Amino acid sequence: MSDKFGEAVINDLKMWIERNLHMKLNINDVAAHSGYSKFYIQRLFRKVTGESIARHIRERKLEHARRDLESSNLSVLEIAHKYGFDTQQLFTRVFKKRFSIPPASYRQCHLKDIL
Numbered sequence: 001m002s003d004k005f006g007e008a009v010i011n012d013l014k015m016w017i018e019r020n021l022h023m024k025l026n027i028n029d030v031a032a033h034s035g036y037s038k039f040y041i042q043r044l045f046r047k048v049t050g051e052s053i054a055r056h057i058r059e060r061k062l063e064h065a066r067r068d069l070e071s072s073n074l075s076v077l078e079i080a081h082k083y084g085f086d087t088q089q090l091f092t093r094v095f096k097k098r099f100s101i102p103p104a105s106y107r108q109c110h111l112k113d114i115l
Helices: 003-019 027-034 038-049 053-071 076-082 088-099 103-114
Strands: none
Touching (some): 003 038, 003 053, 053 076, 053 103
């Protein structure tokens, strides 16, 4: 597969992932959408982007969740469920690991910055 074709495949996947962040996406879903084996698509994704599919999905979900905390009235639990986290505890643990602050505290800090 040429580099340009591989990049086009991955760009299509990234757009599809972005449109489906509300789902519990996994490598099997991504591979099924791409039409390639999960092993091949994982290698191609890492080659083109420098990151794994799982990491890309997690980062995109967390970035959208961070924006929702800043700009919506949704509860932390509602945001967790919106992006496919089973529990608020799991969402809080993953969010805190990524941003070094729990989601509720992040929201409070952001609100202070606005005032």
